[in-house]
Amino acid sequence: MLTSAANTGLTAKALRWADLRNAEWVAPPKDTLVRQAFVTAFLNSGVTPPVPVIEAMSSVTVGAVLRRDPSLLCAVRLEHASDEIARGGVQRVRVLPKVVLPSFGLFVRREGLERPAVLTAFAEAIRDVTKKAASCR
Numbered sequence: 492m493l494t495s496a497a498n499t500g501l502t503a504k505a506l507r508w509a510d511l512r513n514a515e516w517v518a519p520p521k522d523t524l525v526r527q528a529f530v531t532a533f534l535n536s537g538v539t540p541p542v543p544v545i546e547a548m549s550s551v552t553v554g555a556v557l558r559r560d561p562s563l564l565c566a567v568r569l570e571h572a573s574d575e576i577a578r579g580g581v582q583r584v585r586v587l588p589k590v591v592l593p594s595f596g597l598f599v600r601r602e603g604l605e606r607p608a609v610l611t612a613f614a615e616a617i618r619d620v621t622k623k624a625a626s627c628r
Contacts, residue, residue: 506586508536517556517565518543528590529566535588550574557581568592570620 512533519526533540544563547553553565558580567575575581597614599606 506584508532508586508588509538511564511586512538512541514541514564515562516541516543517545517547517553517563519548519566520546523548524592525566525568528592532586532588532590554578554581 516529518529521527530540545556547556550567550571553567553571554575557563557565557575564584572583576583597617599610599614
């Protein structure tokens with residue numbers, strides 16, 4: 492989860508999802524895995540999930556909105572959070588329990604078709620990211 496760097500009150504203490512039920516949120520659209528995990532985190536904590544004040548997929552939009560309004564929080568994947576933190580002006584907020592997203596899979600046909608180069612490169616990129624993520628845990 493991200494917030495503006497100006498919103499330091501949230502990063503100073505351990506938070507639970509129920510603590511953030513009344514916050515103003517930026518969240519991805521309803522049909523995304525991150526949004527579904529966001530909703531589940533609140534439900535598992537016994538509270539009604541908040542309705543986001545803004546829905547956005549674009550990392551550029553999310554970063555710009557957070558930097559403009561320090562009262563907002565945003566639920567994003569860790570990779571996205573890392574990119575935004577590196578750009579400056581936002582910080583990560585740790586909330587317990589951690590939200591685990593479902594694993595990602597790629598299925599291809601083995602018989603009768605040659606794999607396009609772009610598919611092979613995509614599969615290799617997924618393997619590389621998976622290895623990096625596993626080494627960070």
